[in-house]
Amino acid sequence: MVSIPVLTLKRLPQYLELLQQFQREGQSHVSATRLAEITGVHVTQVRKDLALTGVVGVPKVGHKTAELIEAIKSFLNWNDSSSCFLVGAGHLGSALLGYQELSRKGLSIVAAFDTDPALSGTTINGVKIYGLDRFANLCRRLHIHIGILTVPSEHAQATAQMMIDNGIVAIWNFTPVHLDVPEGIIVEDVDMSASLAVLSRRLAEKLHHETKVERSH
């Protein structure tokens, strides 16, 4: 199993989203050219990305939409669902518990955990909330190895460590904290701050530029 460029991996869901839209619209075939036009990614890049998933296209017609969807899904391992635990059932945590899309992306939250005793025993969107003390036992018993981290920043590192100690090997990190983890543990940050940084700066650049243009009149 070859290691794939991160940027390719990040583009694949974008293609997938479009393909599913096309499929709903009843389009049986789609070309790399078309995907490129819409996403703004270069055609050659799209071809390279798709090639990595192993699909082959037909000249003049492109790819079968359904086949391409399956290829990307199986490539990302989004076909069969992986069970995971969520720790931190606050605002963001609950939002994720109510987020239908996850199941379509091969992720199934089977239990959630929170320190707040008031939450313990309750259910959000069909997912039961437990106290943190139950984590170790349940994690081992159910052989869960993916954890979603949505606790407040100050508890992020400790909670991550606790997860790892109990068998979690992949952490989907929604906190802005940089997690220090042993080698072999996978951490993926959902970097809201990063994207906000890009937005803020681009906007500042744009406004600044416009002011300059105005002045020069």
Add this chain to the structure above:
Amino acid sequence: MVSIPVLTLKRLPQYLELLQQFQREGQSHVSATRLAEITGVHVTQVRKDLALTGVVGVPKVGHKTAELIEAIKSFLNWNDSSSCFLVGAGHLGSALLGYQELSRKGLSIVAAFDTDPALSGTTINGVKIYGLDRFANLCRRLHIHIGILTVPSEHAQATAQMMIDNGIVAIWNFTPVHLDVPEGIIVEDVDMSASLAVLSRRLAEKLHHETKVERSH
């Protein structure tokens, strides 16, 4: 105002987060070397990134923590707060309304909008929710130009267009939909799917590799 590499922009908040942590711990100075060690970013890269913000360090001691924090913040325009609107007060939308961090990153949600009449008039975390029909008027009156998009996928494109028609120039897009917008409009996707894709694939690679190693014994 020079255009800055996206990847640099995305790393800056990470440094900032660390720096603020250091500041809380009372560390008056910090070196690029140290930031590199913790984040895993190469030293030279850290130096380049920091250089872009205009700071200068002192050999043997590094940078003043406080100064560096200010430099990054002002570089990202996170010093003075920008007002914005949020459209779609569902799970994710409400989570963002309750997300304290945003104000620390120069973003202040001044009003939210939703089609659900039941939400209209209510308040989440001090932010009032209006019907979508009020958007046009309020947006123009308050001169808002940043919009947070947290509506269901099927309404994403239409809502984005509506925002743009009323003066929004920067959209922070939390939907997985690729938005088709006129030139000059800034769209930043918070790509949960993208990060999940990386996680899924990396995990699959890891597990696959481990199985192979086991077999070879």
Add this chain to the structure above:
DNA sequence: AATTTATCGATATAAAAGTATCGAATAAGA
């Protein structure tokens, strides 16, 4: 005061990612 050490910032090299070019394949139209 001289030497060592840690860090800086600039420049140079290497690696990765993106873009362009080209021949081959296939469907549609002349």
Add this chain to the structure above:
DNA sequence: TCTTATTCGATACTTTTATATCGATAAATT
């Protein structure tokens, strides 16, 4: 049937990004 248009996939090239090297500088140590 022959030609044309479109798309594919492979290879070559370009640009961007990341890493390494190096002299300079300032604090700490001898």
